[in-house]
Amino acid sequence: MSAEKFSAAMLETWLESKEETGAKLQGECPAVISPVTLKKVHFCLLGLLFILSTTVVALSVALAEAKREPGIEKTLYATCPKDWIGFGSKCFYFSEDTRNWTFSQTSCLSLEAQLAQFDSLEELKFLRRYKGTSDHWIGLHRESSQHAWRWTDNTQYTNVTFIRGAGECAYLNDNGISSARVYTDRKWICSKSNSFPLQGPRVLNPF
Known part of the structure; x- marks a missing residue:
């Protein structure tokens, strides 16, 4: 091939x-x-x-x-009334006048409040710092020196701090808490919860 x-x-x-x-x-x-x-x-x-x-x-x-709903925060915020000071979940009012303990409590009731009640040392420190140099009535009282201290709503005091003196009504001074007779004139502190009607939604700055 x-x-x-x-x-x-x-x-x-x-x-x-x-x-x-x-x-x-x-x-x-x-x-x-x-x-x-x-x-x-x-x-x-x-x-x-x-x-x-x-x-x-x-x-x-x-x-x-x-x-x-641009710029609207849906959470509502509570504020304290005019001339009241907010701390934690409470609003506090510090009087300028001086009266006895009974009158002071009546004045607080007219403001839909009570003579000041504190639940912790932090609140107590705030009250002592803000009151200035004047003594102020607070919401602790007792029938006699042989009885336990109670708040104005009749709940028992939990001994957050020691109360000096043999009086029936307690007040704040520069040294802490002391007691005196009900008829002594002093300034006073009112307190109430800040859970009263709210002011409505807060408008946020969109920028």
Whole structure:
């Protein structure tokens, strides 16, 4: 066989092998993209679209809510009345006049309050610091030196600090708490909770 015929035969054989390979690949491709695989792809796409749609709806609702009430803080804030001082959850009033303990309590009642009651050393320190140099009646009283101290609402005093003296009514001075007779004239402190009707929503600065 000549070289030309041999080369032609080899070329023909090579082409036939490529045709067989192409036919084999064509037969295998439908198996790769089978109906089962298409269903899986379709299902995944639907799931992705659902997640994206839910996210878009949630963002739209949040933006609409923000635009509906711009700059408004929904939490309401209580404030103390004029001439009252706030500390913690209470409002305190420090009188300028001097009267006996009974008159002082009546004056506080007219302001919808009581003679001052404190629940902690922190409140007591605040009252002592703010009262200045004057003595002030507070809401502690007792029947005699043999009886326990009680607040004006009749709850028992929990001995936050020691009360000096043998009197029936307590007052604040520079040394802490002392006691005296009910008829002695002093300034006084009223207290009440700051949970009275609120002032409404506070407008925030949007900038």
